[in-house]
Amino acid sequence: MKVNKEKNIFKDFFKQDTVTLAKSLLGKLLIVKSGENILSGYITETEAYLGIIDKACHSYKGKRTPKVEALYGKGGTVYIYTMHTHKMLNIVACEKGNPQAVLIRGIEPLDGLGIMETNRGKTGILVSNGPGKLTKAVGINDKFNMSEITVINRNENVQKINENILYIDFEMSKEPKKIMKSPRIGIPDKGIWTRKFLRFYVNGNKYVSGMKKGDFSEKCWKEKNYKIKFKKS
DNA sequence: ATGCTGATTGTCT
């Protein structure tokens, strides 16, 4: 049965270790509903936050406050972090109680580009080439915190998409030609945790933060859609 | 009640 199949995919996919999940999420289609509009985009950039051992992670040393409670949920839980009025979208990885997550830092718009431009007051890559930008573009806010990401087939089930829920579509996904790594952005003075290569992005994609024009490539995705594959935990 | 911090963005040089 289709639904069960999707549930199984969901369960195993988000239980993957955080670095694997961060890389696996590149190219996946993220979908939300805003009013009557469907807004979506392919994930272009992510960062892994490795939980209680990671000085840059909000759950470092097991810190547990109402703000970070979502991190302790099961894989696929949505964690929204507010910084300087900007909302940042994370998806929890690993098993319940292991507070690791993947930060989504960029998307390539697919559905509802016009709405996103209006939401942002900007056009082009400025619509969604940063963690605070993409959440504003698609209207992700605190209502999403602690919710669970839902697997859906956008082409077959558009009518089932509701507001305040984050969706992911595996079948509409793209596969990056090449995944690049770098240290995470904006993490000063945290020793090795500043320097570790825990940021991942699609080589040449325009909607990656800090990308230079000279590095843009229209052919950053593989031609064909591919089969879903991932490690079982 | 007060102070500090920060996984950012936008603007200006």
Place this chain on the structure above:
DNA sequence: GACAATCAGCATT
């Protein structure tokens, strides 16, 4: 590349 804007959450007084 530097810096101001701006605010929720948490720790401290």
